Amino acid sequence: MLPRAMLRLVEIFNSIQGEGTHSGLPCAFVRLAACNLRCGYCDTPYSFGKGEKRTVESVLQEVDAFGVRHVCITGGEPMLQLEEVTRLMESFVQRNYTVLLETNGTISLASIPEQVVKVMDVKTPDGLGMAPDDERFLRTHLDYSNLDLLTTRDEVKFVVTSRADYEWSREFVEQHGLRMRCGQILFSPSWSELEPSQLVEWILEDRLAVRVNLQLHKYVWGPETAGV
């Protein structure tokens, strides 16, 4: 008999998807514990701890009870629990859920089932409080091999905190041919650091073919409300 896979879990809740191309759809969220980064704008620092141990089966049962067809695996950084989270995603796929994985892209995504929608957040220099040419930034902000694993099903997100982040993100999209690699490129203004109108102005000025991504849940429930 296979050993039971144990996940370290922060919370499970039912809400609407607040971001990306599935925005607005009813969706169950499974937030896993721990993160290997410390972004200045992080709105889920309560996920940094060890979390509660839960079996994959108990997570599946709790999500099934919501009766929704979308499930989003988020964190923290879910890929820190590679084996267990892969098993969880495979189980959701078998149950015909549309599965979204929100990840910071710093750990290889090679084991992810192909049906899963990868929403990969490429971390920007100002977001991590580092210079763009800082060797530590280049070494830690992304596993670049993940760019080769993207498909047209997937989304790449940049949380833009400043003009410098905007320019860096714009260059990254061009340098790595992102339009040919993934289905959607999302530029999201950091909630407390950049006005959405400013980001829109820059995008229109540059005629940039990216999607402005606002966090819908923060407009519905306010920026401080967790578990929604």
Ligand code: SF4
């Ligand atoms: S990767 Fe996500 S969870 Fe981790 S610190 Fe950054 S914003 Fe927070």
